[in-house]
Amino acid sequence: MASSSAPSLANLTFEEICRRLEVFVAGKKASASFVCGGHVPIDVHTAASSIPSKTTVSPPVRICWRTDVDCEPASFGKGQQDVLDPKYRKAGKLEPRSFLTSFHPSDLGILQNVEQILLPNFNTDLENRLPFRKMHAELYKLNVYSGPSGLFRKHVDTPRSESQIGSLVVCLPSHFKGGNLVIQHEGKQVEFDWSHQSASAIQWAAFYSDCEHDIKTITEGERITLTYNLYVTEPVGGSIPPSLIVDPKSMSLYSFLEELLVEPGFMTDGGALGFFCSHAYPHASDEAPLLLPRALKGSDLVLYSVFKSLGIQIDVLPVVLDSYYDPSEEKHVRVGDRLRPYCASDMTGEDENGVELYWPGEYRPEITRIGSPTHKEMALAYIAYGNEPSLGTVYSYAALLADIPPFLERQGLVLA
Ligand SMILES: O=C(O)CCC(=O)C(=O)O
Numbered sequence: 001m002a003s004s005s006a007p008s009l010a011n012l013t014f015e016e017i018c019r020r021l022e023v024f025v026a027g028k029k030a031s032a033s034f035v036c037g038g039h040v041p042i043d044v045h046t047a048a049s050s051i052p053s054k055t056t057v058s059p060p061v062r063i064c065w066r067t068d069v070d071c072e073p074a075s076f077g078k079g080q081q082d083v084l085d086p087k088y089r090k091a092g093k094l095e096p097r098s099f100l101t102s103f104h105p106s107d108l109g110i111l112q113n114v115e116q117i118l119l120p121n122f123n124t125d126l127e128n129r130l131p132f133r134k135m136h137a138e139l140y141k142l143n144v145y146s147g148p149s150g151l152f153r154k155h156v157d158t159p160r161s162e163s164q165i166g167s168l169v170v171c172l173p174s175h176f177k178g179g180n181l182v183i184q185h186e187g188k189q190v191e192f193d194w195s196h197q198s199a200s201a202i203q204w205a206a207f208y209s210d211c212e213h214d215i216k217t218i219t220e221g222e223r224i225t226l227t228y229n230l231y232v233t234e235p236v237g238g239s240i241p242p243s244l245i246v247d248p249k250s251m252s253l254y255s256f257l258e259e260l261l262v263e264p265g266f267m268t269d270g271g272a273l274g275f276f277c278s279h280a281y282p283h284a285s286d287e288a289p290l291l292l293p294r295a296l297k298g299s300d301l302v303l304y305s306v307f308k309s310l311g312i313q314i315d316v317l318p319v320v321l322d323s324y325y326d327p328s329e330e331k332h333v334r335v336g337d338r339l340r341p342y343c344a345s346d347m348t349g350e351d352e353n354g355v356e357l358y359w360p361g362e363y364r365p366e367i368t369r370i371g372s373p374t375h376k377e378m379a380l381a382y383i384a385y386g387n388e389p390s391l392g393t394v395y396s397y398a399a400l401l402a403d404i405p406p407f408l409e410r411q412g413l414v415l416a
């Protein structure tokens with residue numbers, strides 16, 4: 001049951017309640033992890049055969065590479081092209097087919113650690129368990145950044161598939177100076193300085209794919225990293241290992257919402273709350289209906305799980321902010337009937353709004369919007385008639401839409 005905090009929510013206006021909800025969600029965004037990292041010291045006396053995940057030290061890492069293949073200059077993706085530009089990225093790289101290594105991220109518990117922090121499973125009671133998610137790592141490259149000028153400026157890793165959720169960088173033991181890895185998300189930043197233990201430990205960091213990151217100049221030595229693409233895998237059967245379950249009831253947002261729902265004055269006749277997702281997802285791709293909500297990240301996952309565990313219907317749906325009626329007015333919220341792939345229509349609409357014609361959904365002016373939109377994806381392109389024909393493009397945002405039942409109906413939910 002809800003415990004009451006002062007002043008009681010009953011005395012607050014709806015606007016004030018929404019403002020508080022926004023503050024709560026912003027707090028979740030601030031505290032939710034988008035990155036994690038760690039290190040494992042190298043012990044030359046540890047035998048390679050004793051690696052299993054429980055060890056806290058690692059034997060030296062061995063790498064064998066083809067002698068007929070050299071490290072090539074590393075490129076980076078710019079638009080649709082691979083570009084070489086040492087002012088932007090100065091590094092060498094080896095493709096996985098050209099080398100072998102004794103290191104694997106499942107050893108030493110690294111992958112399990114990343115899974116637990118970036119891909120937790122929420123036990124949401126009420127049969128609403130999010131399908132059990134696991135993470136899969138695929139070796140992508142070996143990179144060498146050499147002093148005095150190796151670097152990689154700010155970029156976002158190109159996702160290799162729709163189910164890619166993040167990247168893992170493993171820094172192998174080799175002396176270097178500089179080369180800090182800086183990772184950012186929504187105004188927050190985490191910096192890894194691996195130089196001090198560069199010669200004596202394996203150091204690693206993992207982050208969601210939509211986080212910008214850069215590597216500062218390596219002033220001395222050789223910074224050698226293995227990069228892995230991290231994917232969320234199909235739900236697997238069987239029971240969830242207990243350590244991977246997070247209880248949404250332990251979240252402060254849970255008690256706040258629980259208290260709101262037992263308040264007769266809050267959305268007495270029911271209503272809808274809409275939260276724009278804080279992370280980017282391929283929500284207008286062919287895979288979107290399979291991926292979401294399974295691939296939700298960070299604070300989006302927390303919101304989803306907390307509502308679910310309170311028995312509230314919540315869905316990930318695309319939203320178009322449409323100014324068709326009157327461009328000078330507050331934009332209308334049009335909610336798609338489901339997550340649907342991007343559609344290019346060759347139909348034309350004379351004096352018609354293409355969204356209404358080709359993007360099934362409904363206008364939902366009653367939705368109370370919390371927060372502001374961030375990541376958009378192209379949802380629709382069509383030929384529009386005006387004075388001259390032009391191409392109409394429509395973008396959508398992924399949003400979490402919670403349907404709040406009327407007070408009398410929701411009493412049972414919270415007391416259950
Ligand atoms: O080596 C690193 O620290 C990260 C490399 C990187 O960002 C990349 O390869 O995309």
Ligand SMILES: [Fe+2]
Pocket residue numbers: 155156157167213
């Ligand atoms: Fe990167």
